[in-house]
Amino acid sequence: MNAENNNNARIKDFLWNQMPLIALIVLCVVAAIVSNRFLSPINLNNVLMQGAVITVIAIGMTYVIVCGGFDLSVGSVAALSGCISTMVMLEYGIFPGVVAGVAIGAAVGLLNGLIVTKLDVNPFIATLGTMVMFRGATFLITGGRPIVGDEGLPETFLNFATERIFGIPYLVLFPILVFIVFHWLLHRTAYGIRVFATGGNTEAAYLAGINVVKVRTSAYIWCGTLAGVGGVMLASRLQSGQPTAGIFYELTAIAAVVLGGASLFGGEGKLYKSVVGVFIMVVLANALNLANVHSYWQQVAVGVVIVAAAAADRLRHR
């Protein structure tokens, strides 16, 4: 009797734990039933392409959220670094361009981190401010026009988004590499434990000898860096540096992390679940598209899913 109860509890626990993955699978099955186009190679390729950039950004967002923070600026950072990257690329070539794009992401991530830790500004307000600031800066340096260059961007850069290996675009393969590295860093290293400890209880982490200012700042740097990487990927996919790129990416990324079960209070989260969260968002949008649901209704539906997921999580903790 007791063992049976125990078993039931374990199964229940497992199901709750894997809820995001189960939801994604159910969503895919429903999508495949609703539209026979869902499983077509072209559509699957589409889904993966759409998920690629957000995945990279959501990985960085997971670091910040697990560490007890928040970053609204990632969409603007992606646009800024995409534009700077392509501008540098036109002048100095592809490699300096990519490095510049990623570096600017790291730099603004550091800025976010310092505002939050040193000036002790609430992360929501701090990054709301920098979100607007970076978007404005992007418009300033581009004059509001896309960066395409007179003879176009370097061929190799543009090919990154389109060329395939084993039928899978580089743009889709690259996030897998990013995931492996950052999964290891968050879940397998001393640094990762410090991130969780700092997010779980900053005061206790400090008393356990952790330099919490450094850890929190580092999380923002990773988030900015990966938003920069995402921006460069996005520029490749859009074949240009677009000052209006990445709008609403912060919301999608945050929603994905929350759908993946990370706590907005910090200290809890799993990187792979954030990726699952990304694909819940992407597949949902894709399925609604295939089902010819009007885009206004799509927005409503996505909003409902986010609220429902957050509410389900609260119920579980009760």
Place this chain on the structure above:
Amino acid sequence: MTTGPLAAAVEISKRFYATQALDSVSFEIQGGEVHALIGENGAGKSTLMKILGGVYQPDSGEIRVDGKNVRYATPAQALDAGVVVIPQEMRVVSAQTVAENILLGQVPVRRRFGFLPEIDRAEMKRQARDLLARLNLDVDVNTLVGKLGYAERQLVMIARALGRDARILVLDEPTASLEAREVERLFEMIETLKREGVGLVYVSHRLDEVERIADRVTVLRDGTKVGSGLRGELGQQDMIRMMTGRDLEQDYHHGGARAPGEPLFEHEDVSLREGEVVGLAGLLGSGTTEMLFRLYGANASGAQRDLYKSPSDAISDGIGLVPGERGLGLIMGLSVRENIILPNLDRLKTTIGLDRKAIDALVDELMETVDIRPRDPKKPVRDLSGGNQQKVIFARWLAGHAKVLLLDEPTHGIDVGAKAQIHRLMNRFAEDGGGIVFASSEMVEVMSVSDSVIAMRNGDIVGLLTRDGDYTERALRDALGG
């Protein structure tokens, strides 16, 4: 006021996991009397108070108000029944005025243009002034509560209770942070309330105060009622004997006589040698916690007296802190294993991550040594009992080979068995050449485990007791000034 008690708790029992916090305790409050509730830490006073205040529900037993059985599920329902608890840490809204705080939850409303409801500020201030006048209090109702001192805030809370027509007022250690003059003012107010027929529950460690103002005293020990008496029936000695189960004039000896070795650190307030246990005795708010934090480098304000710049500096010098609030010591969502290795991560790193084998071996050994139950290193510490949580923090510092432990109320709120285990761990640590600074508000405990005791009051050191001098509880009480 002779028609039976105003309120009564009848045969209340309450269990938390393995700890029987209250075992069939009965307690009555008459209108117009002060009923003191005394006992050592962990005796069940705060549990009983929380049950009266609707924070906890009893496992069995009844609460009666006016002879009627009441079951309240929330503090709000307790308020409706007329029971107001004034906790030590008061919940006031700092950014609001005295008037707003006093009338919080029952703001007077008027109808502008005959229909638009809005706050009647003039009326609110008038009511607040009336309540303060009833208590003979001279505080401007327009002052922000955040600008008031602790004593004033407490009085504002009492005025609020009065405004709610409180008939039973529970005061938890109300004088713990008050100066003598403020204590007098509080006592005058208590007399006023008595005359108005309010029944007061007075929880305190200060037995001279209890003797002075209590009409009746009930003593709790280990969750049971061990005695009670009317004014004059119980002297302080009797109360102490009931609270501790022992006589006061007792000689405190720890296990083996330890020979103090080399100095571990010297600080202007505290010096510590190998194998030595220095006690810091003082009531809540006396500054013992701040002292430990200062020694640990964790207090930014008193920087010039700090031994260390930051906790990480202290830790690398072999010093570990076990904070009084376990929420400050542990990351509740992380596992036992992760909490143990947290300050020791640098030693357990390899080039490609963490040395899992070494970590597992270390954690398994320590869980055995300090006896953490269950022996599941992956369990979140949130799911452990208080005593086991405390042992996790101990294990953390043993893992780091700490030479000095700073302990803040390490046995507060844990059961007797776990308490004995913690004491044994402390003793073993000292015998192995470690040094301990041990802060406690439990005098018997601090005297029995320490080699010398520093008495603190209001942030200052007010006495030093050594084992070759007058090492008695009476001497300590004298030093603490009651």
